[in-house]
Amino acid sequence: MSEREAIEVSRGEVFLAWLRSEPGAVCLILLTVFLACLLGIYTRPVGFLASIWPANALLLGLLLRLPRAAKPLGWLAGAVAYMLADLLTGSSLFKAAILNFANLVSVGIGYAILARLPPEMIRLRRPASVFHLLTASAAAGAGAGLVGGFANPILFNSGVLSGWTFWFSTELVNHLAFLPVVLSVTPFQVGRLFDGPLLRRGDLLPAVVLFLSGFVAVLVGGPGAIAFPVPALLWCGLVYPVFPTAVMTLMFGIWAMAVISVGYIPSLAIPKGEMALVSIRLGASLIALAPIMLASVMQSRNELLGKLHDLATRDPLTGADNRRAFLESAQEMMLKGRLPLAVLMLDIDHFKAVNDHYGHAGGDAVLVEITRRTRDCLRTGDLFGRLGGEEFAIFVPDCSQTVALQVAERIRQEVARVPVALQDGRSVPVTTSIGMVLVTAAGVTGLDGLLAEADAALYLAKHNGRNRLETRILGVTGS
Known part of the structure; x- marks a missing residue:
């Protein structure tokens, strides 16, 4: 921005x-x-x-x-x-x-x-x-x-x-x-004009069709002309959120009253009398309710689908990608060949001792806070997932060795910078060990192989004293 x-x-x-x-x-x-x-x-x-x-x-x-x-x-x-x-x-x-x-x-x-x-x-x-x-x-x-x-x-x-x-x-x-x-x-x-991202070109089509429907209604005329825009209104209700749909129905209502009262629709036989005009106005207004109701149903459905998607792809405790979602997204990025790339494995040091001393509620608080700190260190487009327990994985595409090392070291330092504060007033000092594998050439190994290499580097980091980063590079000399 x-x-x-x-x-x-x-x-x-x-x-x-x-x-x-x-x-x-x-x-x-x-x-x-x-x-x-x-x-x-x-x-x-x-x-x-x-x-x-x-x-x-x-x-x-x-x-x-x-x-x-x-x-x-x-x-x-x-x-x-x-x-x-x-x-x-x-x-x-x-x-x-x-x-x-x-x-x-x-x-x-x-x-x-x-x-x-x-x-x-x-x-x-x-x-x-x-x-x-x-x-x-x-x-x-x-x-x-x-x-x-x-x-x-x-x-x-x-x-x-x-x-x-x-x-x-x-x-x-x-x-x-x-x-x-x-x-x-x-x-x-x-x-922003609508609730959500800017409208794509394809999103304008229902509004254009609605405008054309009104134009055709004026050209054709007849008793059924007032209903010509109804399919386009329903299309708006299917595609747009409630607010833009409500704007479209308002425009339809004003258009309907205008063309009827001014006589723009030829051959439209309108019965004389106050009650007949009241009936037509009420009918046009009730027609306009249908797309709004449809938009409400679609918005409620989309919100439900979003919640179901989060349940299927997010870790319920930390909000990071779960194992399946992380592996699928990382595999897609690998297929796109976004090299060089890095895969990191993170493990919270002495996490079992944290659970034993502070309880599982304290351990959960540590996991949530470490997730937040780690996510703040990542770039837009980097993948972050919880693979299980206190173990996390990060996929960093389109990065040089220098950038990958900076990301990993920034995470390690941020995690250890200050203890995690618990709700009961206690604080938990936390560190993390990181294993990283950097890939510089295509076809070296698959995602499972990269995770295994990063896990081996993680094991080495723990063996060498924890709270440290160990790195492996694949693709330089075939090693």
């Missing part, structure tokens, strides 16, 4: 730390809700309520993701943002108070349902998360609808039932569209 990149990452970490503090979270709520309200207000038809109203979903998501904001000051910031947006755009104080009371009721109900869930469930990382999301969104919409049913005759000279229906459907649609994005987003990292 360059110095400039390190500075940018440091600034990003400072900014994130500020957002997680109560003042930062409150400021974020105030600004986000205010801007979201302006978006909804300026895109609504004159004399009507907004169809796109992301403010409630964004406020709910921020309260759930930033626990320090879920305090009276955070709720007050949200209420102030609501009122400011309405009053600054010409609404009367009475109208603004009624509308924003409905908004706060909606957010409060959603928060009461979702805040009790575990963090992994809130962040949509479990298959059941979507069910809770739908339940909370429906309950929040129903709560807002109760206020809207009473407010509709007063503010818009319309019926109670139509007010409840519009408020309920609008809240449900907006929650299902915007809330998954806020709940699933991860703290940003410099140079």
Whole structure:
């Protein structure tokens, strides 16, 4: 990492730390809700309520993701943002108070349902998360609808039932569209767009197909055109984590509402009437839930596979590669011919005495600490595994004799530098003996032969007094 990149990452970490503090979270709520309200207000038809109203979903998501904001000051910031947006755009104080009371009721109900869930469930990382999301969104919409049913005759000279229906459907649609994005987003990292490594070129294909599906839907038209992007959305759910999938579904929802209301899809027969439009909006939103649910299932599956992979390849105590994983990885590197290379065998000196004097818990603590110290001395790409007991092996590819000796000696000195501290306050002085074989030419011997040579050098190191390094070189003169 360059110095400039390190500075940018440091600034990003400072900014994130500020957002997680109560003042930062409150400021974020105030600004986000205010801007979201302006978006909804300026895109609504004159004399009507907004169809796109992301403010409630964004406020709910921020309260759930930033626990320090879920305090009276955070709720007050949200209420102030609501009122400011309405009053600054010409609404009367009475109208603004009624509308924003409905908004706060909606957010409060959603928060009461979702805040009790575990963090992994809130962040949509479990298959059941979507069910809770739908339940909370429906309950929040129903709560807002109760206020809207009473407010509709007063503010818009319309019926109670139509007010409840519009408020309920609008809240449900907006929650299902915007809330998954806020709940699933991860703290940003410099140079990262999605949660994980930068997208490879092949990873962009589902997003491209989704865009093309929308374009084809506009060209073809007809009643089924609205469903053209569904296969691409499901593909996104299979390939992407939850957050980018949620972004794709949000784009689909906005696209669907836009092309229907503006009439971009030819020959799309839309029944007249408020209930018909509500039905279409709800249908498009529920379609968008499927890829999010699929992404949650895939993410949960991938996490489970990762745990199973660790169980199969990692030593459960130290976290180093187990014997099988180390041998397989080392064999692959040997087949690639990454010469010269070195194989090291390490053994903790007098480890049986450590177990006898400090107990097996003390011995385990020594193994864990020695593993950490050894790993800190290795280069990126070096292999490190625990072969059994107190015996470890290291595979160092692409190294000269000088580099291999430096790595081995650095490990020996680091292990012996300070005693290992135990939880009971005692300390254990530890040293290690190392046997190393350096290979300078291909075809000298196989991996098993190299391990045997390194083990013989290790035996010599122990025989010559321990806490030392013994080296053998293969390939110079055929010896």
